[in-house]
Amino acid sequence: MEGILGNLAVGFAHVFQPVNFLALVIGIILGLLVAVLPGLTLVMGVVLALPFTYTMDVIPAIILLTAMYISGTYAGAWTSILFHVPGEPIDVPLLWDGYPMARKGEAAQALGWTLLSAFAGGMVAAVVMVLLAQPVARIALTFSTPEYFAILFFGLSSVVSLGGSSLANALISLFAGLLIATVGVDETYGTHRFTFGVPLLSDGIDYLVVMVGAYGLGEVFLRMEQGFKSAPLEAMDKIRTRLPRLREVLAAKMTFLRGSACGIIVGLVPGAGATVSSFLSYGIEGQYGRRRRKLGTGIPEGIIAPQTAATASVGGAIIPLVTMGIPGSGATAIILGAFLLHGLQPGPQVFQTSSHIIYAMFASVFVGIIVMCVIGYFATKYMVKVLEFPEVIISAYVVMMCILGAFAARNNITDVWLMVIFGIIGYLFERFRFPITPLVLGVILGPLAESSFMTTMISYGNDWTVFFTRPISGPIMLVGLLTLLYPVYRRLHHKTRGRRVSRISE
Amino acid sequence: MASDVRLTRALPYAVVGASAAYLYYVAANFQYHARAGTLGPDFWPKAILILAFAACVYEIAKIVFSGGRAQDVGGVLEDLVEKGAEKHADAGPAAMPTENHPWLLLASMGATLLYVVAVPVLGFFLATTVYLAAFMVIGGYRRPRVIAAVSVIGTLLLLFVFMKLVYVSLPIGREPFLQVTLFLMQIMGIR
Numbered sequence: 171m172e173g174i175l176g177n178l179a180v181g182f183a184h185v186f187q188p189v190n191f192l193a194l195v196i197g198i199i200l201g202l203l204v205a206v207l208p209g210l211t212l213v214m215g216v217v218l219a220l221p222f223t224y225t226m227d228v229i230p231a232i233i234l235l236t237a238m239y240i241s242g243t244y245a246g247a248w249t250s251i252l253f254h255v256p257g258e259p260i261d262v263p264l265l266w267d268g269y270p271m272a273r274k275g276e277a278a279q280a281l282g283w284t285l286l287s288a289f290a291g292g293m294v295a296a297v298v299m300v301l302l303a304q305p306v307a308r309i310a311l312t313f314s315t316p317e318y319f320a321i322l323f324f325g326l327s328s329v330v331s332l333g334g335s336s337l338a339n340a341l342i343s344l345f346a347g348l349l350i351a352t353v354g355v356d357e358t359y360g361t362h363r364f365t366f367g368v369p370l371l372s373d374g375i376d377y378l379v380v381m382v383g384a385y386g387l388g389e390v391f392l393r394m395e396q397g398f399k400s401a402p403l404e405a406m407d408k409i410r411t412r413l414p415r416l417r418e419v420l421a422a423k424m425t426f427l428r429g430s431a432c433g434i435i436v437g438l439v440p441g442a443g444a445t446v447s448s449f450l451s452y453g454i455e456g457q458y459g460r461r462r463r464k465l466g467t468g469i470p471e472g473i474i475a476p477q478t479a480a481t482a483s484v485g486g487a488i489i490p491l492v493t494m495g496i497p498g499s500g501a502t503a504i505i506l507g508a509f510l511l512h513g514l515q516p517g518p519q520v521f522q523t524s525s526h527i528i529y530a531m532f533a534s535v536f537v538g539i540i541v542m543c544v545i546g547y548f549a550t551k552y553m554v555k556v557l558e559f560p561e562v563i564i565s566a567y568v569v570m571m572c573i574l575g576a577f578a579a580r581n582n583i584t585d586v587w588l589m590v591i592f593g594i595i596g597y598l599f600e601r602f603r604f605p606i607t608p609l610v611l612g613v614i615l616g617p618l619a620e621s622s623f624m625t626t627m628i629s630y631g632n633d634w635t636v637f638f639t640r641p642i643s644g645p646i647m648l649v650g651l652l653t654l655l656y657p658v659y660r661r662l663h664h665k666t667r668g669r670r671v672s673r674i675s676e
Numbered sequence: 677m678a679s680d681v682r683l684t685r686a687l688p689y690a691v692v693g694a695s696a697a698y699l700y701y702v703a704a705n706f707q708y709h710a711r712a713g714t715l716g717p718d719f720w721p722k723a724i725l726i727l728a729f730a731a732c733v734y735e736i737a738k739i740v741f742s743g744g745r746a747q748d749v750g751g752v753l754e755d756l757v758e759k760g761a762e763k764h765a766d767a768g769p770a771a772m773p774t775e776n777h778p779w780l781l782l783a784s785m786g787a788t789l790l791y792v793v794a795v796p797v798l799g800f801f802l803a804t805t806v807y808l809a810a811f812m813v814i815g816g817y818r819r820p821r822v823i824a825a826v827s828v829i830g831t832l833l834l835l836f837v838f839m840k841l842v843y844v845s846l847p848i849g850r851e852p853f854l855q856v857t858l859f860l861m862q863i864m865g866i867r
Contacts, residue, residue, distance in 0.1 A: 225842050338735050342692055345728035349699070349721060356717035361708040363717060364699065387788070395781040398815050562815035563826055566808050569788065570834060578844040586792050594785060602688045620720045627715050 174304060181529030184229055185537050193230035194534055197237025198542050202549075204238065205245035205257045206556055207564060212242035212258055212444070213500035217385050218568060220378065220504055221575040228512035228527055233534040235508050236488075239501045240535060241542045243444045243480040244288040247473075248550050249557060251280045252409065259445045260480045263452040267465065267472020274468055278412035283473045285411055285546050286419065287429065291478030292539040294430040295437070295485025300532050303521075307493040310518035315629065316636055318494075319622035320643035322615055324650035325440040325496050329608050331653050332442045339604045347612020348619070350375050358624065370584045377613040378507050379576050383589040384606050385500060386572040388596020390565045395597075398562045409551040414470070425471045428454055429478030436479065437486020440498035440611070444480040451479030485535060492516050492528050496615065500607055503614050511579075686739045693732030700725040783814045799849025799857040804831040832860070839866045 184190055197219070204215030216238050223231035246257025251268035264284070271280040313321070330340040353364045354374030365371040419426075429451045436447035455475035456465050465472050490496045495517040497503040509516050520528055576589035599606055630636040638644045703725065706718045787810050795803040808827040817823060838844040839861070848857040861867075 221838075221844075222842060224844070338731050341731050342689075342728055345724050345731070346692075348724045349728070352721045352724075356708075359708040359717045361706050361717040363706060363721060364702060391781055391784060394784045394815060395777055397775040397777050397780065398817075560817060562812050562817045563822075565815065566811040566826075567830065569811065570804065570808065570830075573791070574834065574838060574844070574846075577846070578838065578842070581845055583792065583796055583847070586795075590788055590792055593788070597781075598688075604688075623720065624715060632713065632715060 174300060177525050177529040178300060178533060180526055181531070181533030182537070184526065184530035185233065185533045189227075190230045190233050190530070190534075191537075193226070193234040194237045194538055195541060197234040198241045198538055198545060201238035201241030202245040202542070202545065202553055203556055205242045205261075206249055206553055207257065207559075207561075210564065210568065211385075211389065212239070212260075213385050213504070214389060214568065215242060216501050216504045217382050218571040218575065220382075220508060221571065221578045223508050224511065224578055228509070228514060229530045231508050231512065232505065232527065232531050233538075235501075235505045236531055236534050237538045237541075239505065240292060240481065240484050240538045241545075242501070243484060244284070244477070244542060244546065245553065247284045247288075247477055248281065248554055251284065251473075252277060252554060253557070255557070260448045260476075263448050263476035264473060266452070267468050267470075270466075270468030271470075271473070276468070278408075278410050279414065279470070280473055281409075281411040281550060282413040283470045284477050285543055286414060287426070287474045287477035288481040288546070289539060289543045290426050291430050291433055291480070291482035292484065292542075293536070294426075295434045295482035296532070296535045296539065298434050299485040299488055299535065302489055303493055303528070303532070306489060307518040307521045310494050313518075313642070315622045315625040316640050316643040317646070319619060319626060320637055320646035320650065321494060321496065322619045322622060323637075324646050324653065325490075325498065326608070326611065326615060326619070327650040327654040328440050328442070329498075329611050331657050332439065332446070336603060337657050339602075340608050343599060343604045343606070344608035344612045347380075347609040347614075348616040350380060350609075350613050351377070351616025352620065357621070368584075370582065375588060375613070376579055376585065377610070378511075378579050379585050379589045380592050380613045381500075381504060381507065381610050382572045382575045383592025384596030384599065384610060386568060386575075387590065387593025388600055388606070390568050390572075391593060391597040392600050393561070393565060398560070398565065409554065411547050411550060413547075418470070422471060422474055425455060425459060425474045426478055428458065429475045430482045433479035433482025434486040437483035437498070438489055440490065440496065443487060443499035443501070444483045447479040447483040448476035451475040481539070488531070488535070492520065492531070493518060495618070497611065500610060503610055506614065682739055686736045689732040689735040689739075693729055693736065696725045696729040696732065700729070780814055780816075784811060787811060787814060795847050795849075797850050798853045800846040801831055801835055801857055801860055802849065802853055803847075804834065832864075835860065836864050836866075840864060 185194060200219060201212070201215065204210045204212060216235055219235060219238055223234060226234070242258070243260060246261035247264045247268065249255045249257045250261040250264035251272050254265060254269050256262050256265060268280045268284070271277065326344060330344055331337065349364075351374075353371055355361065355365075355372050356363055362372060432451040432454055433444075433447045436442045436450060437444075452465075452472065452475050455471055456462050459465060459471050459475070461469055461471055487498050487502045490498055491502045491506060493516075495506065495515060497506045506516060514520065514524055514527065516528075572589060572593065573586055576585045577583065579585055596606055598604075599609065626636060627634070636643075637647050700722060703718045703721045706716070708717055710716055787807060791803055791807040794806075797803075798806075805827045808830060809823050812823045812826070835846065839846055848854055848861075
C-alpha cells in the first residue's frame with residue numbers, strides 16, 4: 171500500500187508540472203467540447219487529438235488523451251438536460267429524467283446532480299483503479315502464452331457478444347480486423363502476407379490508419395449521406411449549476427454506490443464501455459432503486475445512476491489496458507496507440523519498467539475529474555454555445571484532422587490513401603450494421619493473439635488442447651466460449667418461451 | 677420476402693464471402709520454407725478466413741431459407757440498451773425525418789479521393805483550401821464569405837501548427853504551386 175501511495179505521489183508531481191497540467195486542462199476542455207457536439211463522438215475526438223501527441227513526450231500525450239476520455243463522458247449530459255439533444259449515446263438516459271427536471275424549472279439542480287455524479291463515479295473508480303492495478307499486474311506477470319491467448323480470446327469474445335446488434339456481423343467485423351493485422355512481413359518466416367507487391371504494405375497496416383479512417387472519416391461520410399442538420403435548440407436564458415445539499419446527497423447514497431459499481435465492472439469488460447454502463451445502471455436503478463416507480467418523471471436518481479456509471483467506466487476500462495495491454499473500448503484503444511507510438515507496451519512489466527508513467531496517468535484521472543468539475547461548474551453556459559456552430563464546418567475539419575493524423579504517423583501519402591480506403595470501409599460497415607469496434611480491436615490485438623497462439627503451438631508441439639487443460643487458461647477459454655454462445659442461448663430461450671406463451675394463449 | 681430484398685440483404689455477405697475465398701487462395705500460395713512440426717505463416721490467416729467464410733455462408737443461408745422471419749442474434753447488452761430506449765421512447769430525442777443523400781456522399785468521397793491525388797502536386801495550402809471549401813459546399817453550406825474565410829484561415833492555422841509546432845513535413849507541392857507554399861512558409865518563419 172505504501173508503495174502504491176508513494177508511486178501515486180510521484181504521479182501527482184508529474185501531473186502538476188506546467189506542461190503536463192496544461193495538457194490536462196486542454197484535454198479536459200477538448201473532451202467537454204467533443205461531448206457537447208452531437209456530430210462528434212468521444213472516440214472520434216480522442217482519435218483526432220492523437221496526431222498532436224506524435225511529437226509530445228509520453229506523459230503529456232497520455233495525460234491529454236486520458237483527460238479527453240474522462241470529460242467526454244460528462245458534458246453531453248448538459249445538452250441532454252437543457253436542450254433534449256444528447257451529445258453522445260451515453261447521454262440518452264439523461265433525457266429520461268434530466269430533461270423533465272429542466273422542464274419543471276429545475277435545470278440548475280439537474281446540472282448540479284450531473285456534476286456531482288460525474289465527480290463521485292469518477293473518483294470511486296479512480297480509487298479502485300489504483301488499488302486493483304498493481305495486484306492484477308502481479309497476477310498477469312505469472313501468465314505464459316496460453317494464458318495470454320486465453321485472455322485475448324475472452325476479450326475478443328466479449329467484444330463480439332456484448333456489443334453489436336448482430337453476432338454474425340460482429341464476428342465478421344472481428345475477422346476482418348484480425349486479417350488486416352496479418353498484412354506485412356511475417357516475423358517468424360519473413361513471408362510477405364497479403365502485400366500484393368506494394369512495398370509500403372510490407373511494413374503492415376498501421377492500426378492508427380484503420381482507427382482514424384473507420385472511426386473518423388467513416389462517420390463523417392455517414393453524416394454527409396444523412397445530410398447535416400441541427401436539432402432546434404430551445405432558448406435558455408439562465409444556465410447555472412446548483413449543487414445539491416449534503417442531506418439530499420446522503421439520501422441518494424445507494425444510487426451513487428450502485429452506479430459506481432456498475433460503471434467499474436462494465437468498464438472492466440472489453441467491448442462494454444460508458445454507453446452500456448449508463449443504460450445498465452439506469453436499468454438497475456429501475457429494478458432496485460428506492461424511488462424506482464418515479465423513475466422517468468424527473469427525479470435526481472435518474473441522473474445519478476447513468477452519469478455515475480458512465481464516468482466510473484473510465485477507471486474500470488483503464489485497468490485491463492495498463493495491466494495487460496488489452497484495450498476494452500475505442501477510446502482505450504487509442505490511448506494504447508499513444509503508448510505504443512512512444513515505444514511503451516502496456517502490460518504487467520510496465521509497473522516495473524515505467525511505473526512513473528502509469529502513475530502519472532492514474533494521478534491525471536484524479537486531477538482531471540476535479541478540473542472537469544470546476545470547468546463544468548463555471549463554463550457550462552459558454553460551452554453549450556458550440557452547438558450553434560454549423561456541423562458541416564466541424565465535419566470538414568474532422569476530415570482534415572483524419573488526413574493529417576494518417577499522414578503525420580509516417581510522413582507518407584500512402585497512409586492517407588489507406589486511411590481514406592478504411593474510411594469508405596468504415597462507412598460501409600456502419601451502413602450495413604457491421605460494428606466498427608470489433609474491427610479496430612481485431613487490428614490492434616491481432617498480432618498479440620497470433621504470436622501467443624503460434625508460440626504456444628511451438629512450445630507444446632501443436633497441441634491445441636493445452637489452452638483448455640492449463641489451470642488458468644482453461645477456465646478463461648471456457649468463459650470466453652460461454653460468452654460467445656450466450657447470445658445464441660438467449661435467442662433460443664426467448665424463441666421457445668414465445669412459442670410456449672402463444673400455445674397457451676391459443 | 678421478395679427475392680430482390682433477399683438479394684440486397686445477402687449481397688454484403690456474398691461480397692465478404694467471395695473476398696474471403698479469394699484471400700484464402702492467396703494465403704494458400706504464400707512463399708516460405710516449411711519447418712517440420714511447425715505451423716506455417718499461412719495457418720493463422722487461413723483459419724480466420726475459414727471462420728469468416730463460414731459466418732458469411734451461415735448468414736446467406738439464413739436469409740435464403742428464413743427470409744424475413746430470420747432475426748439476428750443480437751449482443752446481450754445491446755438488447756438492454758434497446759429495451760431501455762423503447763421503454764422511454766416518448767422521452768427520446770426529438771425524432772427528425774431520416775434523409776438520404778447518396779449523391780452528396782459520392783461527391784464527398786470523390787472530393788476526398790481527388791484531394792489525396794492533388795495534395796502532392798498542389799501542396800498542402802492550395803489543395804486543403806479548395807478541399808475545405810468544396811466539402812462545405814457539398815455539405816449544403818451556402819455562405820460564401822464564411823466558407824472562404826474558414827477555408828483560408830483554417831488551412832493557414834493547420835499549416836502553422838503542424839509545420840512549425842508539431843514538426844510534420846506537410847506536402848509542399850510541385851512547380852509552379854511550390855512557390856505558393858514556400859512563400860507562406862517564409863512568412864510564417866517555417867524552415
